[in-house]
Amino acid sequence: MYVVSRQDELGMLRIILERQYERHRTQLALLARQAHQMPRDAADLEAASALAAASRLALADIARALHYLEQGRYGACEECHRDIPIEQLAHQPSARFCTACQGDAVS
Numbered sequence: 001m002y003v004v005s006r007q008d009e010l011g012m013l014r015i016i017l018e019r020q021y022e023r024h025r026t027q028l029a030l031l032a033r034q035a036h037q038m039p040r041d042a043a044d045l046e047a048a049s050a051l052a053a054a055s056r057l058a059l060a061d062i063a064r065a066l067h068y069l070e071q072g073r074y075g076a077c078e079e080c081h082r083d084i085p086i087e088q089l090a091h092q093p094s095a096r097f098c099t100a101c102q103g104d105a106v107s
């Protein structure tokens, strides 16, 4: 019987994180290129800059998660230091808090 260890699972999340990183970088590159093309109306520009801002935020989150992976502290809640469940990380690979602490932070 083969049991997947948490280390194996974190390794898979690294692949997801790297793909997301690439995707957001591509998104930003495309937006930057579009910005130099035909003039567009204000609503388009606003939508594009919102997309770019979201991608920049996501890139920062993903870069931090990858950095933590390098340091071996990825997947631990920054608040209570417990392991964040893999199911939660699979849904949100750059999560910094477990659901309990995330709930506290929001309220």
Ligand SMILES: [Zn+2]
Residues within 6 Å of the ligand: 077, 078, 079, 080, 081, 082, 097, 098, 099, 100, 101, 102
């Ligand atoms: Zn926590």
